[in-house]
Amino acid sequence: MVLGSDITRYFSRPENREALEPELQAEVEFGWQNSRGTDPDEVIENIEMFLEHDAAWREDGEPLVAEFRQDAVKVEAPGAEALGSSAASEVKAWHLAFRGEWIAASEQLQEAARQVGAGGQSTRGYRGLLLYLSGVWLHLGAEDETQRARARELVRQAAAASEVRGTWLKEMPQLPGTEEVSLASMDVVAVSAIVARLRGQLRPNRVNDDLTKMREALAQDESTVYEGGLTALGSFLGAESSKPKGQGRCDSAWVWGTAIWMTVEAKSEQHADGLLPLHDIRQANTQLDQLAADRSMDHPPAGSPAIIVSDRLTVDPQHAPAANANVYLASTETIEQIAGDVSIVWSDLLTSAAGIQAEQTLRQHVRSVMTEHGCLPTQVIDRLTQNRIRPGA
Incomplete structure (x- = not known):
């Protein structure tokens, strides 16, 4: 059943x-x-x-x-063999960590990461996690600077192995002496836009009212109001956010310079009792290219996703292959959660930013607050792209 x-x-x-x-x-x-x-x-x-x-x-x-x-023919999932081969080393590593034998535990986890690496792209993200843990454990047990340097190197390898560099790693505690994970270009654009807004003619009461209206719009399903809420959300995320004019255009476009774009097609009036219509998939397929044409560009920036927001999170298997590889499904609940986190970010910044005079210090503070609440563009994109429609893409 x-x-x-x-x-x-x-x-x-x-x-x-x-x-x-x-x-x-x-x-x-x-x-x-x-x-x-x-x-x-x-x-x-x-x-x-x-x-x-x-x-x-x-x-x-x-x-x-x-x-x-x-x-029917059973097909092993990509990376299954590599993940299976690493299991014994992982179990040994956790037993050693439980006993506080950090150096030996790190060595076992490094071996597990090597075995997982045989899975290639399909296991790349998990390999990054194992490398990060092995670096932290080695640091905990380090007895000299050579071992501490090796621990920092493992953390750097973890960053390089991550699918989206630094998306999760920037949220993790960093080892002393490890350089801060550099921001992706889209995050730099967002932080700069928010800093400029904070330095401008900002009226906190007006901003708070706009945040409240945004959350109210995204908490109901009437399409026109919901679309306005999406555009406000994109703006608070440091994007150039708008509803493109013209037939067949997306309901909201979020543009972080030339780093990355996102189109959002809102199906807020749909309920969970059905499958996502094929028409919605075909509509989302074209929206990034339409946005590029509107901006007199040949194509959107690489990696730009198209998001369909709907509570119909199941797609007929016969229709799923029609989706482009960059088209994803996200629930209205996920959008509400992001809107709530954005409200917390701005409530913090409206209170704290006024006392920060140095430009670089303010940038670091904005970055820190956005990171803590999962609101950097890399983090938001990760939250919205958990459900790719096209199989095997």
């Missing part, structure tokens, strides 16, 4: 189904075929027929499951 949007969404992705044993693949596929677009009462009748296991099930149900079983 597959019940609930999370597991339904998980099984909607072919790569997740293909990693199952063939018997389970057949049963999940049978479920998809007999529930998609079907009246709920008919689904209940089918379940009752299955539970009774009478002639109707044996003659109609079982042969179809067997047919799906013949076509």
